[in-house]
Amino acid sequence: MEIDFNKLEVGTVLERNIIGKDGTLVLSKGTKITSENLQRLRNFRSRISYDGEEPQKSLTVVEEVKETVDETFRKEIEGNIDEFMSHPTETQAKKIKEDARMIVEKTQRGGEPQFDLEDYLSTKNDTTSHAVRVACFSILLAQFYNDTVQDKDNSALVNLNDIATAALLQDVGSIYKDPKKLGELTEVPKSKGMEELFPGIKETPLDYYDENYSSIYSFSAVAKLDSISNSAKLMILLAGETEKGDGPLKMPEVISRKRNGILYGAKIIRVCSIYDDAMKHAIQSDTSLEDVVSEIGQYAINGDISEEIKELLINKVKLYPHNTRVLLSNGQIATVEECRVGHYDSYKPVVCTCGIPRKRIDLKESITTTIKSIVSKERFNGILEQQIAHMKDEATGR
Numbered sequence: 001m002e003i004d005f006n007k008l009e010v011g012t013v014l015e016r017n018i019i020g021k022d023g024t025l026v027l028s029k030g031t032k033i034t035s036e037n038l039q040r041l042r043n044f045r046s047r048i049s050y051d052g053e054e055p056q057k058s059l060t061v062v063e064e065v066k067e068t069v070d071e072t073f074r075k076e077i078e079g080n081i082d083e084f085m086s087h088p089t090e091t092q093a094k095k096i097k098e099d100a101r102m103i104v105e106k107t108q109r110g111g112e113p114q115f116d117l118e119d120y121l122s123t124k125n126d127t128t129s130h131a132v133r134v135a136c137f138s139i140l141l142a143q144f145y146n147d148t149v150q151d152k153d154n155s156a157l158v159n160l161n162d163i164a165t166a167a168l169l170q171d172v173g174s175i176y177k178d179p180k181k182l183g184e185l186t187e188v189p190k191s192k193g194m195e196e197l198f199p200g201i202k203e204t205p206l207d208y209y210d211e212n213y214s215s216i217y218s219f220s221a222v223a224k225l226d227s228i229s230n231s232a233k234l235m236i237l238l239a240g241e242t243e244k245g246d247g248p249l250k251m252p253e254v255i256s257r258k259r260n261g262i263l264y265g266a267k268i269i270r271v272c273s274i275y276d277d278a279m280k281h282a283i284q285s286d287t288s289l290e291d292v293v294s295e296i297g298q299y300a301i302n303g304d305i306s307e308e309i310k311e312l313l314i315n316k317v318k319l320y321p322h323n324t325r326v327l328l329s330n331g332q333i334a335t336v337e338e339c340r341v342g343h344y345d346s347y348k349p350v351v352c353t354c355g356i357p358r359k360r361i362d363l364k365e366s367i368t369t370t371i372k373s374i375v376s377k378e379r380f381n382g383i384l385e386q387q388i389a390h391m392k393d394e395a396t397g398r
Contacts, residue, residue: 010035063335065116065323068106068136077103078128081168085127085175093227100135100164107139108160114321117374120283127171130276135167137272137317138265141309144316145264157261158268159231166235167269169228173217188216189223194234197259215240231262238266239273244303264309271309274299275317286373289319290347319346320371325380326351328361329370333383340364347371354384 012033031037069077077099084092107113113136119129142163146156176185219237222228278295282288293314300310318339320326326334337360338350348363361369
């Protein structure tokens with residue numbers, strides 16, 4: 001029996017329990033309505049009922065994570081990056097530049113990056129899929145950064161299309177692992193603005209740089225391409241520079257505001273790249289995503305990434321996207337219903353358990369229940385079917 005809680009009045013004594021459609025007890029029979037619990041009811045997100053029953057629907061049907069970049073488009077982008085790494089031509093660069101523009105549009109329209117974390121469990125979790133996620137996270141953080149720091153004419157400090165392009169191409173220097181593709185790289189190619197920022201870069205031997213796929217090599221792969229903006233090229237170059245200044249480039253202390261936007265774009269890409277790697281490591285090793293927040297914090301303490309950008313990331317990015325499938329510490333499986341952000345809230349979302357009855361659990365308020373791990377779709381459905389079969393057996397006395 002459904003009720004309209006907007007018609008309830010202070011002083012009303014409940015004749016029956018009020019139960020949410022997720023199976024949780026909202027208010028008990030005999031409770032006298034106060035202004036406080038009346039407000040609680042009015043803030044309730046859905047209609048509630050007296051002794052209501054779970055709506056009839058298939059318990060094995062779970063809503064999918066609606067990704068910012070859907071699977072078809074993501075595979076197309078990954079294919080374009082692969083092609084670029086085989087043939088770094090203007091034609092391929094233009095495709096990636098258009099991909100970057102589309103990702104910006106999708107991220108702005110969606111409000112925040114949304115990923116199915118099961119993607120981190122896949123066997124193919126390589127340079128290309130990493131690049132797409134880093135691009136989405138970087139766009140989000142750049143938007144937040146632009147909202148707080150703008151020029152006098154209100155123009156954005158960090159260009160979103162440039163940072164998206166740079167994020168997609170940040171690791172393409174790995175093409176130099178195979179000399180047959182590009183031949184031996186003997187010097188850093190010239191690019192407008194690069195030698196002004198780093199006067200000594202041309203004189204520095206290439207073997208000074210750490211690895212043959214570092215940012216200096218990624219920059220070299222795009223330096224001569226006219227379709228890639230100089231700002232994006234410099235973001236790629238600087239993405240490997242550590243905050244503590246012990247990287248190979250030795251950033252000058254004083255730079256122009258325009259170049260400051262390039263520098264912050266590079267810082268954002270670097271933080272997002274480390275964040276994505278930390279997520280992959282935590283999920284694939286079946287450890288808590290709480291460790292991701294701690295790991296990012298340690299990078300900042302060590303001076304490897306910007307403390308300012310780190311704070312922006314962990315306070316704005318939701319660790320568990322909506323509808324993520326999870327295994328709880330009590331053995332139940334659930335999906336994330338409401339995400340949270342922040343140092344201690346990001347790994348404590350509101351979840352809805354699956355089975356009979358479905359229960360809504362706010363992990364921020366729960367002392368005993370936590371998320372144990374991410375669960376793949378197949379494993380999730382398998383556990384759910386086992387639980388349903390067990391409940392049916394108990395009901396029939398088997």
